[in-house]
Amino acid sequence: MKPDIIPASPERIADLHLSLSEIQARVQQSSHSNATLVAVSKYKPAGDILACYEAGQRDFGENYVQELVDKAEQLPPDIRWHFIGTLQSNKAKILASIPNLHTIQTLTSAKAATSLNKALPIDRSAPLNILLQVNTSGEDSKSGLAPLTPTSQASESELVSLAKLIISSCPRLHFQGLMTIGSLTESLASDEKENQDFTTLKESRDTLKGILEKEKEAGKLDGRWGDEGGHLVLSMGMSSDFEAALKAGSDIVRVGTGIFGERQKKGEI
Ligand SMILES: *Cc1c(COP(=O)(O)O)cnc(C)c1O
Numbered sequence: 001m002k003p004d005i006i007p008a009s010p011e012r013i014a015d016l017h018l019s020l021s022e023i024q025a026r027v028q029q030s031s032h033s034n035a036t037l038v039a040v041s042k043y044k045p046a047g048d049i050l051a052c053y054e055a056g057q058r059d060f061g062e063n064y065v066q067e068l069v070d071k072a073e074q075l076p077p078d079i080r081w082h083f084i085g086t087l088q089s090n091k092a093k094i095l096a097s098i099p100n101l102h103t104i105q106t107l108t109s110a111k112a113a114t115s116l117n118k119a120l121p122i123d124r125s126a127p128l129n130i131l132l133q134v135n136t137s138g139e140d141s142k143s144g145l146a147p148l149t150p151t152s153q154a155s156e157s158e159l160v161s162l163a164k165l166i167i168s169s170c171p172r173l174h175f176q177g178l179m180t181i182g183s184l185t186e187s188l189a190s191d192e193k194e195n196q197d198f199t200t201l202k203e204s205r206d207t208l209k210g211i212l213e214k215e216k217e218a219g220k221l222d223g224r225w226g227d228e229g230g231h232l233v234l235s236m237g238m239s240s241d242f243e244a245a246l247k248a249g250s251d252i253v254r255v256g257t258g259i260f261g262e263r264q265k266k267g268e269i
Pocket of ligand 1: 042181
């Protein structure tokens with residue numbers, strides 16, 4: 001039996017509604033007003049998520065598999081869950097069992113892609129959307145595939161071969177685009193100058209798009225990708241830099257602290 005949700009206090013609900021509506025308004029006032037706002041709810045109780053849901057928010061992001069499984073069981077079935085944590089292929093099966101998991105934003109391996117494709121139920125209402133995570137800053141602490149530059153041997157890269165594998169051989173997955181976290185330094189400086197990580201992700205997307213379209217025209221690649229218009233989407237930008245990301249062309253922003261407030265650090269809970 002699923003445990004009941006402990007509702008947030010009336011004060012907490014009022015605070016959440018205020019911060020959520022402020023962030024939503026800032027997205028709507030940006031140059032990319034129809035971008036998707038993912039409310040990142042890791043470590044936050046189900047009652048907080050429900051308060052945002054009741055204010056109309058539907059896209060939520062979680063980093064930990066078990067936490068996501070538990071919350072998805074308790075919370076309304078029309079929530080669109082985004083998995084944004086480190087994805088281990090041995091967790092693919094449990095993620096695939098969540099009926100309203102909408103997108104995995106952090107795929108980086110063929111092994112995880114094939115495990116997911118195999119584990120997803122045939123009668124699922126829609127394919128699972130996939131973004132490939134790119135390590136734009138090159139930091140060891142960040143996971144992700146190497147970015148593409150127009151001059152690199154892009155068509156031989158892991159990023160391109162993984163995108164092609166999903167498009168051509170994983171019918172229960174839908175390849176939608178690219179995601180990055182980026183470095184904190186770039187984020188802090190991005191008021192004054194263009195964030196290099198955002199530029200790198202855009203360049204990778206444009207290069208990838210060119211390669212995929214060429215192969216499709218040549219009859220070497222069969223399948224669809226991107227949004228309804230075939231546009232490969234970008235997920236970049238968090239609380240501190242989501243407006244800069246929207247200006248740079250992001251289609252999905254992931255905001256945690258700006259909506260829910262500070263999180264406890266991992267060791268503290
Ligand atoms: C935690 C997290 C976020 C949200 O970060 P905030 O700075 O709290 O907005 C966004 N994306 C990823 C991948 C995260 O892990």
